[in-house]
Amino acid sequence: MKIHIKNMVCHRCKLAVENELQQSGYHPQQIELGEVTIEEELNHQQLEALNGRLRHLGFELIDDRKVRLVEKIKNVIIQLVHHSNDTLTVNLSSYLANQLHYDYNYLSNLFSEAEGTTVEKYYISQKIEKVKELLIYDELTLSQIAYRMGYSSVAYLSSQFKKETGLTPSHFKHIKDNKRRNI
Structure with missing residues (x-):
């Protein structure tokens, strides 16, 4: 599943997002600025929970x-x-x-x-x-x-x-x- 994330601007951002995904039990396959591919398919509740954790780090999921x-x-x-x-x-x-x-x-x-x-x-x-x-x-x-x-x-x-x-x-x-x- 491809996830789009706002405010990823540097290598440290990529590491922080990767760390958060792994701590949440997900398996990132590819991480680029603003875009992450994970193995799992997430439902609405999982996306909302992930968005909350990412917001705490200064990031935000983008769906538009x-x-x-x-x-x-x-x-x-x-x-x-x-x-x-x-x-x-x-x-x-x-x-x-x-x-x-x-x-x-x-x-x-x-x-x-x-x-x-x-x-x-x-x-x-x-x-x-x-x-x-x-x-x-x-x-x-x-x-x-x-x-x-x-x-x-x-x-x-x-x-x-x-x-x-x-x-x-x-x-x-x-x-x-x-x-x-x-x-």
Whole structure:
């Protein structure tokens, strides 16, 4: 049985969900961001009980097709920005359409309706969160970060960073106590 789970954004999330499923007596076969396949077929009561346990960990079962698709959009973007070393070589719209096998206009409208922001703004905010992380680690120069994150120049990264955070990357790097937002 395939189960869709909201708020799975990292490797630790996958481990937490796997642990919860095993403690509940289920046998996960495959765990991806936002999607788990288990051996068992669960009835409504079992799904509700599992949902309660997952909510306690900050996750939530998703049964609506559109909500699942919005979560998939988020997960594809999170995977691209936070868990991949590849830079985007095509437009974000083409990338999402290829990954999710839907027309980008449909994906964009659905996302905007559900999240109250555009896919592009969500993508930018995720990139800025990754830039914050890289600035805090202090292992790369701003030029290296700009290149790694696919920005055409340090100036463009700096202007987008300031627009999102109100701070320049240099100022952020100096204060380092600015809280990162959760993905």
